Amino acid sequence: MSTDNRVAVITGGAQGIGRRTAELFADRDYRVALIDLREPAETIKAIDPKGGDVFGYSADITDEAAVALFAREVSDRYGRVDVLVNNAGISLISPAEETSFADYRRVIEVNLVAPFLLCQVFGKKMLEAGSGSIVNVASVAGLLGISDRAAYNASKHGLIGLTRTLAAEWGGRGVRVNAVCPGWVKTEMDVADQATGSYSDADITGRVPMGRFATPDDIAHAIAFLADDNESGFINGHTLSVDGGWASDGSWESLRLRKR
Secondary structure (H helix, E strand, O other): OOOOHHHHHHHOOOOHHHHHHHHHHHHHHOOEEEEEEEOOOOHHOOOOOOOOEEEEEOOOOHHHHHHHHHHHHHHHHHHOOOOEEEEOOOEEEOHHHHHOOOHHHHHHHHHHHHHHHHHHHHHHHHHOOOEEEEEEEOOOOOOOOOOHHHHHHOOOOOOOOHHHHHHHHHHOOOEEEEEEEEEOOOOHHHHHHHOOOOOHHHHEEEEEEEEEOHHHHHHHHHHHHHHHHHHHHHOOOOOOEEEOOOHHOOOHHHHHHHOO
């Protein structure tokens, strides 16, 4: 089939990174299927006027039956899936000793169990076709420990482990699996997290060697790179940090700022 027939499935497509990724894939002539807890109406509204083929599905991605129904609709509409972007995720800022079991488990369910479910459902279709690309949106919190984020850190470390395992299992059968590890991104999630008073813009920009937050566009282009066989066809099991150097810089703050 021509590239015009490619299909990308994106979770968490209603806002932030997911929305920008959907817009970018549509611009690159993918047909786009979105799933989010709330209707991704604004994303669809942004893509429709440009003539993009997009549909949205509102469901909880931790619900196995709901994911199965979504996958069936994608299959009925398009008959194939070429790219899966596991972007949906939730945060939790809480000292480990104060984190409830219910809250911890919910983060793991959304950020780690649900991506496995989506990988399994759509990965089977890719394996049948002998081709496909999965991009899991992890985090620098999957590479480093960050205080007051035990559940989130554990979920993202686990997602990187899942990425590497599936890459090992499926790479020889035509399905590549990689991860993007964003640093702090200016999205609705950041606004909500900062509203708790746990950190400020200055805390982030002072820590990042490049001196700024990432944008959703920064992350979306990294996802699109890993998804495209022409651009990254021999990259498999990789974790691509898109963090402005956060995970590379071991300097203390005064030294880091002195080098700007």
